[in-house]
Amino acid sequence: MSKVCIVFDRLRTEEKMLQKEAVALGHDALMLDAKITQIDTDSKKEDFDLGDVVLERCVSYFRGLHFTASLEFMDIPVLNKFKVANTCGNKMFMTLLLKKNNIPTPKTYFSFSSDSAAENLEKVGFPLVIKPVIGSWGRGVMPLKDKDTMEAVFEIRDITDSPHDRIYYLQELIQRPPRDIRVITVGDEPIAAMYRKSSGGFKTNIALGADPEICEITKEMEDMASKASKAMGGGILGIDMMEDDQRGLVVHEVNNTVEFKGLARVAQRNIPKEMIEYALNYVRR
Amino acid sequence: MNCPECDATLNIPADASVGEIISCPDCGADFEIAKKDGSNVELKQAETVGEDWGE
Secondary structure, rough: OOEEEEOOOOOOOHHHHHHHHHHHHOOEEEEEEEHHHOOOOOOOHHHOOOOOOOEEOOOHHHHHHHHHHHHHHHHOOOEHHHHHHHOOHHHHHHHHHHHHHHOOOEEEEEEEOOOHHHHHHHHOOOOOOEEEEOOOOOOOOOEEOHHHHHHHHHHHHHOOOOOOHHEEOOOOOOOOOOEEEEEEEEEOEEEEEEEEEEEOOOOOOOOHHHEEOOOOOOOHHHHHHHHHHHHOOOOOOOOOOOEOOOOEEEEEEOOOOOOOOOHHOOOOHHHHHHHHHHHHHHHHH | OOOOOOOOOOOOOOOOOOOOEEEEEEEEEEEEEEEOOOOOOEEEEEEEOOEOOOO
């Protein structure tokens, strides 16, 4: 019998599904609340009973990332690895790595001040989509269709001036059907996919009400998802793709702590079970 | 158990676990189960959605 530790900061359906599948497979499942865990520079692996492998599932990206760093410091196996979480949590780092690995991705422009971003946008032309480099669930993602909108958005950013607001990530607006594709990969293997249909606007986040629909994984999707996963460093990931009218599939995002409760209800394969099995095989290798 | 905010009755499922969020049906306040020992449940104010929340 093995033991899997699931680290959380808010116990959601996904974490309970993982716990249930671990137990159903005959393993122990330990639920650990990151918010009440204390670690220091003298901490050792032996000081904690975290089982054979840890699945980091915090809803807060920074909490999960830093928790992962402390686990790796103690040589405790954790999924996803710090490097993967760090890359996927920052859209700019992720996009650069996708492009570096020749994975089709929307053209993206990076600027490091509002003046420079405005100058570039006027040169490239409207519309472009602005996205916060750190963020999720589609928050702060908006199409800049004209100069007035751009100036309003940039002015708000200059006022709020959080460190990441100084990084301007502007992406081409992809001409596509009103949906995108989410592929879940476990150990670089795509195990389930869904279409996320827009509920009216151009965003397709399930968290914003987009409609999920099961999607058959084509050979092209399989290859692209697998390549994207390998480029990030592997583990358990959510690969988001859009169907560009001209170029076909483009990968626009790779998600670290993937949410799967909606897809799990309709997918043919048992997503949480595959995640648990992968995690245990990962440490046996 | 009653809501610490508005005193409405909170419905806490018997199989609820530590870390789960309980929402008050009346005022909408969210509470996290901090401790659970049988039917004895301790609640704390749930964290609000952070800028870095999500996948």
